[in-house]
Amino acid sequence: MTPRERYYWDLTGHLVLRGVLTPDEVDAGNAALDHAAERIENGTDAYSESLRKDSNPKWLNGTWVRTRPDTPFLLMLKSPHCDLWRRLLAHPEIVPRMNAMCGPGFRLDSGPVYIGGVVGTHIHKLHGAGEPHKPYVGYHATSGAGFAGAVTVAYLLTDAGPDDGGFACAPGSHKARYPIPPGVRTTEEDLGCVEKPSLKAGDALFFMDGALTHGARPWLAAHPRRTVLYKYACRTAARRGTALTNLEPRMQWDDDVIQGMPAEQRAVMYGPSSSPQTDSPYLQVSDEGVVSVDHAYLPSLKTHSDTFVAG
Ligand SMILES: O=C(O)CCC(=O)C(=O)O
Structure with a gap:
């Protein structure tokens, strides 16, 4: 993690890394999502049945738009469709940054979660920033090092431009001391403090999942939204995922x-x-x-x- 990245991360609670996935990897990711969607929707064999059960898919306007975070069903796809998702667990661009953000020994708490979107996908209300207070996903910095209990890395499989919708956050809110006003939660009257980062297919977005106020704006673009979230935690935090079982x-x-x-x-x-x-x-x-x-x-x-x- 460079000093510039560290400064930005500590200040805002999120960080975009451009072009982490090669164009071939973006294609492979999209092919894997198509494969999974097809099996989940139409498959009648045991493999399709287990994907359907484990992903708990939600559909909107005929498009697959979300899965349950607890089950890592993308890691369970048949090779080659699981290969990219497995490689991303410990990607060389991600590991050093996660070591700096979450501390060495960071772990996958849940996911990878698939979040899609089509026109008609509504807002995911903003949440986080200590409401309610959850020390295990909080952020603090001391002795020149920052520490976030939970960091999510989202990989973009399609572009999400500034007017398209999708992930939005209130930068700096991981250090907020007062409750989130209602208009900020819904982004309808956001006081100018909600930002929608402009993202391209292949980018990776890190955010302090829990410490930072974040959510998603309605999806407005003609092309579908496609993002896959790896929900990491520091070694000593337990969010959900296998912790529940x-x-x-x-x-x-x-x-x-x-x-x-x-x-x-x-x-x-x-x-x-x-x-x-x-x-x-x-x-x-x-x-x-x-x-x-x-x-x-x-x-x-x-x-x-x-x-x-x-x-
Ligand atoms: O990118 C998104 O849709 C927001 C995801 C989110 O709010 C979350 O994972 O908690």
């Missing part, structure tokens, strides 16, 4: 350790995860000093509502 106490401890534990003790034996969702292991203490599990506790920790709206 490895959460249970039985995945963390031997049977004889947890056997017979009451719910309050089990509650502290869960693994790390940002949004446990099931059997929420949150503790409370009553005025009488009784510790109990409160499933409704810390509702603010629930992930932001799925603000993606398909028209």
